[in-house]
Amino acid sequence: MSIYLDNAATSFPKPDTVYRAVDQTLREIGVGPGRGGYRRGLEAGRLVFRAREAVSGLIGAGNSERIVFTHSATEALNLAVNGLLRPGDHVITTTMEHNSLARPLHLAEQRGVEVTWLQADGRGAIDSRQLSEVLRPESRLVALSHCSNVTGTIQPVAEIGAIARGAGVLFLVDAAQSAGSLPIDVEGMSIDLLAAPGHKGLLGPQGTGFLYVGAGIELTPLIVGGTGGHSSGLDQPVAMPEHLESGTPNTPGIAGLLAGIEFILNTGVATIRSTEQARVAQIVEGLGSIPGVTLYGPADPERRGSVVSFTVSGFDPSRIGFQLDQDYGISVRVGLHCAPLAHQTIGTYPEGTVRVSPGWLTTSRDIDVFLQALHAIVSQ
Ligand SMILES: Cc1ncc(COP(=O)(O)O)c(C=O)c1O
Structure with a gap:
């Protein structure tokens, strides 16, 4: 999978x-x-x-x-x-x-x-x-x-x-x-x-x-x-x-x-937008119940595109990305995402963040699996 x-x-x-x-x-x-x-x-x-x-x-x-x-x-x-x-x-x-x-x-x-x-x-x-x-x-x-x-x-x-x-x-x-x-x-x-x-x-x-x-x-x-x-x-x-x-x-x-x-x-762009927004809302809500997670970006869902960045206290973003990939087959991006100034702005430089970006074809189940995997990694 x-x-x-x-x-x-x-x-x-x-x-x-x-x-x-x-x-x-x-x-x-x-x-x-x-x-x-x-x-x-x-x-x-x-x-x-x-x-x-x-x-x-x-x-x-x-x-x-x-x-x-x-x-x-x-x-x-x-x-x-x-x-x-x-x-x-x-x-x-x-x-x-x-x-x-x-x-x-x-x-x-x-x-x-x-x-x-x-x-x-x-x-x-x-x-x-x-x-x-x-x-x-x-x-x-x-x-x-x-x-x-x-x-x-x-x-x-x-x-x-x-x-x-x-x-x-x-x-x-x-x-x-x-x-x-x-x-x-x-x-x-x-x-x-x-x-x-x-x-x-x-x-x-x-x-x-x-x-x-x-x-x-x-x-x-x-x-x-x-x-x-x-x-x-x-x-x-x-x-x-x-x-x-x-x-x-x-x-x-x-x-x-x-x-x-x-x-x-x-x-329809509106349909794509609302589908991606639903996935983002699911990620934001799920991350909120995982201990140690800090979420970045706007609180207002209308001001957020299909990108969610977070860190977990005590975990290097690259370790989370590596384990998600190796143990669960889940691809997320970690680090600075080619935008060092943005990380300086939000206070995540130089380690960066874990970035999750669902697309039009991402399912609600994909997000559930990701959240469960992350939960397991940070509970180790
Ligand atoms: C905000 C932003 N600008 C520019 C680019 C560069 O796009 P491309 O790789 O197609 O040159 C990216 C790609 O990650 C991006 O996220």
């Missing part, structure tokens, strides 16, 4: 349609989009277009040309940060960020961009009023995660977006832990740039992700090269999305991502 509770790293298993779409694309299409005017090339182009439309529909983006496929959320965040910021710009972020956003910002800092790190509270939350206090005339960007991968804290993105827009500052959201699990509406939330992986809540394969780039925002490409069309000159094409997408894309991965998003649209 094996139970997978690390969906915040990568969702697993995927819907069957995702496996089939990847396999079918590899076997039956073969080539990439725009890499041949023959039937297969055109079919690949149509498939990638449909995937772009699906992403666009899911996040309320209006124009699918503004969806740029990447290989990960990390690449999308690097594209946004490096493509936009110049020395002298000011950026506002938070102490809850994953290294995939914090490191590009830190690198930008070393290249002359000024970064203000808003201090989140002990539950990982930012108050939108904090933002108003630090905005300056040279502020160019507010950049933060929608939902923390350590505490599950959901930030008030619509409020933050409204403040940023009111001040004429662009808003970049890292939706790694929210895309597919929480409602996202880039227009309604005043989001200008949104980065997401395809392999987590969107249920696609690894090696997929995207960046939404709002209308009128021009980014310098991270890489330039072959785009499948506009081949005559040495200048990178200016049309979107080719401007920011060079090299043969991960077409089988994008086909799987399309199947994942179609699954989500058919199921």
Whole structure:
């Protein structure tokens, strides 16, 4: 028996349609989009277009040309940060960020961009009023995660977006832990740039992700090269999305991502959210009755995504993770989860936490088995 509770790293298993779409694309299409005017090339182009439309529909983006496929959320965040910021710009972020956003910002800092790190509270939350206090005339960007991968804290993105827009500052959201699990509406939330992986809540394969780039925002490409069309000159094409997408894309991965998003649209984000919330509530309640457990993150279930972090007094998180895996076949994540600043914020640095992240396919029984196993481990 094996139970997978690390969906915040990568969702697993995927819907069957995702496996089939990847396999079918590899076997039956073969080539990439725009890499041949023959039937297969055109079919690949149509498939990638449909995937772009699906992403666009899911996040309320209006124009699918503004969806740029990447290989990960990390690449999308690097594209946004490096493509936009110049020395002298000011950026506002938070102490809850994953290294995939914090490191590009830190690198930008070393290249002359000024970064203000808003201090989140002990539950990982930012108050939108904090933002108003630090905005300056040279502020160019507010950049933060929608939902923390350590505490599950959901930030008030619509409020933050409204403040940023009111001040004429662009808003970049890292939706790694929210895309597919929480409602996202880039227009309604005043989001200008949104980065997401395809392999987590969107249920696609690894090696997929995207960046939404709002209308009128021009980014310098991270890489330039072959785009499948506009081949005559040495200048990178200016049309979107080719401007920011060079090299043969991960077409089988994008086909799987399309199947994942179609699954989500058919199921409904609200249904996925309420199912994940029920699993999280079961974990939170169960952990509450295990002696020595400290739970992190928001008390209000409406402010928590599908991530629960905890520690047990007298137990190193890695020992708990090891025993859950070895003795019970249960996969959870332990340590810093690539977000050291977040652990400094909640007081769990450097040991980190045990992180449990149920997904759409996690059953109530899986959670029961996990709680019983944890109980047995801490009672030894
Ligand atoms: C909040 C957050 N941002 C960014 C990432 C990076 O995603 P990817 O591995 O697709 O680059 C993750 C992945 O764990 C994450 O949780």
